[in-house]
Amino acid sequence: MLTPPPTPTLPPDTRTRILDLAEELLLERGFNAFSYQHLAKELGVKPAAIHYHYPSKDDLGTAIVARQLRRLRKWRDLPRVADLPPAAQFEALLAVYDTHLGHERRVCLFGALAADFRTLPAPMQAELRTFNRELTEWLAQVLAVGRATGTLRFVGSPAAKAAQVLTTLAGALQVARVHDETPFQVIVGQLRLELLP
């Protein structure tokens, strides 16, 4: 029997644990449905400890979206994503949404914040707009190359198709939450059927 190799990841510090839990609650229950008390209780610290790291809930919310934007950019530029052919890049995108589904049917960041958007602090709104814009631009490029090389099929402009597909995926996770995983699979199946020749 081998002893497991020493884990290379340090145990996350309080700052990160707060952010992780806040993100989890945001994606599972919505931004206005969790409080510093909830976070503190579950983490075994006092609410003031959270104010120490994130003085206001606005700061905390903005940090969540900012981190997701950093992750998006990192993921998009990863060689194992950036070097894929378009159809496989599309599948990689679907895999991300499938992961959300697997994690307690979490919605995506956009789907979690859109309804409450007007109650969000301005920096959070700005970061979310950037997040959505960059993701849409990335997919539009993928679709354009895919159609040019004959591996993806659609009518209309790549930008319009990208906006439509991402909107559908965000909505599909919401439908999965309201019903179950079935409609998500049905909708993704329909997307594949239409895009992949």
Add this chain to the structure above:
Amino acid sequence: MLTPPPTPTLPPDTRTRILDLAEELLLERGFNAFSYQHLAKELGVKPAAIHYHYPSKDDLGTAIVARQLRRLRKWRDLPRVADLPPAAQFEALLAVYDTHLGHERRVCLFGALAADFRTLPAPMQAELRTFNRELTEWLAQVLAVGRATGTLRFVGSPAAKAAQVLTTLAGALQVARVHDETPFQVIVGQLRLELLP
């Protein structure tokens, strides 16, 4: 100059005014983002007056969804909707979403509640599931007839296409809220391009 005909609609009573305002706030800011105090202040009554008509916020929320479900059934069965050819029924559906967009970019009921779904009272969850299921079944039927008569074009099952289209429309209103009306028009344009031959 003609004097306007005497309005046949009575001025709405407090009970209705509460429900109207609560629905408006729900669709514009989310269910966890308004309180009995907000409602009371804007209506010029005391919070206890709202508890008189809707004892708990659960009751109020459930009443909002129940009314929307009644409206959906009524709309769907209206002769000027039910007797239309499929392509025109689809356009009538788009017109409803366009109306939401025109009303301060309100999201649809489903889009407003999906993210916070797990924080909602059980009767509200049940009503929302029914709402979404009946709307999807209606559209599936429209699409099936439309394809059979050659006025609508799509691949896959009518049920899958209906789920995809409605999900996209709900998401499109959310995108409009985060950005502006342009992406909504783009997405709806894409839907028309694909469905109408």
Add this chain to the structure above:
DNA sequence: ACACTTACTTACTAGTTAGTAAGTAAAGAA
């Protein structure tokens, strides 16, 4: 005329919210 119902208001509670100020224990730097 009297009883009853409707639609509220006034006055209150207990719990939760974000946020602050002051204190403290431990670690690292000078």
Add this chain to the structure above:
DNA sequence: TTCTTTACTTACTAACTAGTAAGTAAGTGT
């Protein structure tokens, strides 16, 4: 060794939350 910084806790506030109980004024029915 002392100073400083980091990462908290304790103790607090003011505002807001849903919700309740008791009272009241205006009708409605008999």
